[in-house]
Amino acid sequence: MARSGPRLVLLFSGKRKSGKDFVAEEIQSRLGPDVCAILRLSGPLKEQYAKEHGLDFQRLLDASDYKETYRKDMIRWGEEQRRNDPGFFCRIVAEGVTQPVWLVSDTRRLSDVEWFRDVYGDVVQLVRVVATEETRKRRDWVFVAGIDDAESECGLDHGVTYDWVITNDGDLLSFDTQLETLMEFVQSKL
Numbered sequence: 001m002a003r004s005g006p007r008l009v010l011l012f013s014g015k016r017k018s019g020k021d022f023v024a025e026e027i028q029s030r031l032g033p034d035v036c037a038i039l040r041l042s043g044p045l046k047e048q049y050a051k052e053h054g055l056d057f058q059r060l061l062d063a064s065d066y067k068e069t070y071r072k073d074m075i076r077w078g079e080e081q082r083r084n085d086p087g088f089f090c091r092i093v094a095e096g097v098t099q100p101v102w103l104v105s106d107t108r109r110l111s112d113v114e115w116f117r118d119v120y121g122d123v124v125q126l127v128r129v130v131a132t133e134e135t136r137k138r139r140d141w142v143f144v145a146g147i148d149d150a151e152s153e154c155g156l157d158h159g160v161t162y163d164w165v166i167t168n169d170g171d172l173l174s175f176d177t178q179l180e181t182l183m184e185f186v187q188s189k190l
Helices: 020-031 042-053 057-061 065-084 088-094 110-123 133-138 172-188
Strands: 008-013 036-039 101-104 124-130 164-167
Touching (some): 008 110, 110 124
Parallel strands (some): 036 101, 124 164
16 A cells, blocks of 8 residues: 655745744644654755764754854755755655654755655645844844855745745734644644
């Protein structure tokens, strides 16, 4: 018997410090980890990069200066991998996931969107998380040339139609209202 696959795949995109992980974790906390899996495309990228460069994988996962030291080269290295195989990291992150709802918290490129749509079709929805520059700065974002103007941050700014846009500027009432609307949709797919 063939594996049924996910009932819903939400692909999250947004600028650094917009709150993509926060939104994904909030949805997972409401649904529970048995129903909802958070997939991070950066996970297998960072793991392989750490192996090849003799770095601490766990420290590359957190929001530390350590990660920021290697971010630019990691992006360059990841781009090389994607040029050779656009679905490389997508396949790794989706392998063995059994929950009916998947939240890909760090979708950054059109090739990521295309891979998930090609493989999972109509169950894929795109979610853009937005926050003003001022809000992102309060979250310790600082513009870095070669990172914040690179494809890894700007690849989905244009040419994509989002199914959902979540504004995450710190207005909890507005945020909760937006999230509740999305949660109703998610529940309808279960």
